[in-house]
Amino acid sequence: MTDRPGPGQTMFEFVRYWARRGTGDGELARRGRGVQVTEAVRVLADRPPVGVNEVAAELGLDQSGASRMIKDATAAGYLAPVRSAEDGRRRTITVTGAGEELLAAAHRWQEQVFAELTEDWTPRQRQDLRRSLRRLLDRARRAGS
Known part of the structure; x- marks a missing residue:
């Protein structure tokens, strides 16, 4: 048996390392969460409608966690709710100019x-x-991982 982790373990160690950079309650962590949710909304813009459920699925969070992130990013000016063109009762989420700058x-x-x-x-x-x-990411997305 070898003491060296395999490529899969190394990949997930890398992911865990970078995932921890955005945790906590400080300003850097808040900004990191703002980037995460704003990036998710931008990615989802190609597949409307973009609502809380879609953002939650993209981020791998429950609806309440995604809702809090959207609320915080909206308060920071990165996202904006807009009335859906298809269903006036529904709101969709869009990236603002400040969100694009972020x-x-x-x-x-x-x-x-x-x-x-x-x-x-x-x-x-x-x-x-x-x-x-890029190949790993594309393959993971196709596999639904």
Whole structure:
């Protein structure tokens, strides 16, 4: 038996490490949750309607957890409820200009972190990792994982 974790264990250790960065009650954690829910709404915009249930499913949360995140992101100005064009009784959720700015800043930060973590890698190694991660993500989405 080897002491080295397999690739699956390493992948989930990586996911757990980054998932913990957005926990807690501080401003950084609140901003991280704002990015998460705003990104979810943006992704779901291609598959309307975007409501609490759809956001909850995208984030892997229960409805009340997603509702709190949406409420907080709306209060911060990142999201806005709008009356559904199909059903005036239903509200859908959209990303605001401030939400787009938040996501742009988050994406710049993500690219900066990646560049720093891989500063001694070749461009080919960076591209290979990006391509491999994209394949894993696409496969996980198709499998419904």
